[in-house]
Amino acid sequence: MIDALPQPVNSVIRGLKAIGVPENNIWVYDVTNGWHSGQMPARLVAQVTSLYPNIQFHSNESGCSIALGYSSTERIHFSIPSGKPAISHRPICNALVGASYLINMPIMKKHGMAGVTLGFKNHFGSFDSCQLVHWSVDLGDGEYVPTYNGLVDIYDNAHFKNKTVLTLGDGLYGARINNYDKVPSPWPTFGNKSPNSLFFSIDPVAIDCVMYDFLDAEGGVPAGSDDYLKLANAHGLGSFEHWDAARQYHTIDYRRIQVSLTLPLHTYLPLICRD
Numbered sequence: 001m002i003d004a005l006p007q008p009v010n011s012v013i014r015g016l017k018a019i020g021v022p023e024n025n026i027w028v029y030d031v032t033n034g035w036h037s038g039q040m041p042a043r044l045v046a047q048v049t050s051l052y053p054n055i056q057f058h059s060n061e062s063g064c065s066i067a068l069g070y071s072s073t074e075r076i077h078f079s080i081p082s083g084k085p086a087i088s089h090r091p092i093c094n095a096l097v098g099a100s101y102l103i104n105m106p107i108m109k110k111h112g113m114a115g116v117t118l119g120f121k122n123h124f125g126s127f128d129s130c131q132l133v134h135w136s137v138d139l140g141d142g143e144y145v146p147t148y149n150g151l152v153d154i155y156d157n158a159h160f161k162n163k164t165v166l167t168l169g170d171g172l173y174g175a176r177i178n179n180y181d182k183v184p185s186p187w188p189t190f191g192n193k194s195p196n197s198l199f200f201s202i203d204p205v206a207i208d209c210v211m212y213d214f215l216d217a218e219g220g221v222p223a224g225s226d227d228y229l230k231l232a233n234a235h236g237l238g239s240f241e242h243w244d245a246a247r248q249y250h251t252i253d254y255r256r257i258q259v260s261l262t263l264p265l266h267t268y269l270p271l272i273c274r275d
Contacts, residue, residue: 006047034131108176115225169199205238
């Protein structure tokens with residue numbers, strides 16, 4: 001299935017090292033677990049460590065990462081509406097608890113349950129037993145309501161909200177149909193090519209809105225897929241807006257920067273680019 005690419009990760013590492021961050025202080029993590037156990041792709045780890053051998057990895061699998069586990073004290077508190085299934089306060093992974101800063105790197109994907117899976121839902125890989133939150137994000141679940149979404153409680157936690165300095169959306173290939181795409185497919189909205197794009201923002205709501213709009217242009221997404229973005233905006237977590245008929249924004253400061261790469265991607269500092 002379409003998952004993380006090493007080239008954007010290596011570019012970020014290069015940028016961090018360029019401003020003086022020690023290599024062994026940089027962690028790459030995904031601790032997805034619950035109804036399935038996420039795995040850190042061996043090819044990702046191999047291509048990162050071939051350039052940066054002291055980078056640290058944390059996931060639930062053994063062999064290519066350090067098992068840091070979950071915090072015994074730091075948890076996400078969910079404000080569940082009356083009459084809805086309870087979600088116990090979930091422990092946050094120690095990689096995030098111990099971090100000073102966070103760069104969130106979601107992939108631009110549609111999703112079979114939530115409509116889209118972007119920066120907010122990427123944090124299902126940051127805490128224990130994400131399946132407990134599924135009813136609040138699954139548009140087809142009988143318990144789903146547009147007035148509550150667990151993703152907002154997750155991001156509103158201090159370890160997420162206060163530590164995130166950048167969201168970097170990987171739209172180099174993306175998944176225009178759903179999160180179970182086996183191989184990338186051409187995007188009609190990008191001239192039947194791959195998007196070949198990276199999205200950068202310090203506003204976590206705005207960047208998800210922009211990636212949502214590109215996904216919605218690919219045949220549409222289910223109604224309600226942006227409910228969490230409206231709620232996040234109401235909670236003061238960022239700016240909510242969809243583009244107009246001319247694909248322009250009036251609240252979000254959206255800028256396109258075209259770049260031509262003549263060297264491997266990992267040799268550049270991260271740039272926002274759209275081919």
